[in-house]
Amino acid sequence: MIKGIGVDIVEISRIEQAINRRSKFTERLFTDLERDYCLSKQKPHLHFAARFAAKEAAVKALGSGMRGMKWTDFEVRRDKWGRPYLRLSGNAANAAQERGVCDIFLSLSFSREAAIASAIAVGME
Template sequence: MENLPENFYVPEVGVDVVDCGRMKFALERTPRIRQRLFTGDEISYCEKYRFYERHYAGRWAAKEAVCKALGCGLIQWNGVEVIRQRRRAPYVRLMGKISDFAKLVGVREEDISISITHSELSAVAVCQIRRNGPAS
C-alpha cells in the first residue's frame, strides 16, 4: 500500500443504510454473492434467520460504515468481518487491504465501535473510531 499524504484525514465516523429488499433481490438473483461479500461465519450467522436479508443488509451497512470512518472507501469487499457474540455488541475484524490501510493510518481493531439496527425495510450501521490522542 502506498504512503498517504501528510495531511490525510481520517473521518473517524461513518454511517450507511442498505435497503433490505434490494439485498434480498441480490442474494436471490446471484446466490454466490454471499461468498464474495461475506465471510463464512457471517453467512452462517445470517442464514439461521427467517429474514436473513435483514442481517446481511446490516452487515453490509457496517462494512461500508467502517470504511467511511477509516476514510478508505470499500477497497476490499470482504475485508471487514462483523462478529456477533451472544449478549454482546457486534464488533469488527479487519483483513487484507483494509487491515493494512487501518495500520497505515494508526487505527487498531479495538479502536473501532459499530452499531447495527434493521427493520423490515432497511438496515443502518454506524461506526466510530476512538482515538487516544488528538484527532488527525
C-alpha cells in the same frame, strides 16, 4: 481519540433481490462466519443487510475508500453479549494501521425496510 465516523443505510429489499438473483453475492461480500450467522436466522436478508451497512460504514470511518480491499476484509462478529464488533484483515487491517486506527465500534439496527449501521474508528492519538 476518534479518527473517523461512518454511517450507512441499506434498503433491505435490494439486498434480498441481490441474494435471490446472484448465486455468488453472499460469497463475495460475506465471510463464512457471517453467512453462517445470517443463514441461521429466520429472515437472513435482514442480517445480511445490516452487515453490509456495517461494512460500508466502516469504510467511511476509515476514510480510505475500498482501494485494494475486499468486502470480506471487514468481518462483523458478535461478542458474548451479542454486541457487534468488527474484525479487520488484509488491506483493511493495513489501512487501519496506516491511519492509526486501533478499533472500530459498530452499532447496527434494522426495520422491515432498511438496515442502518454506524461505525466509529478510534486510535490512541
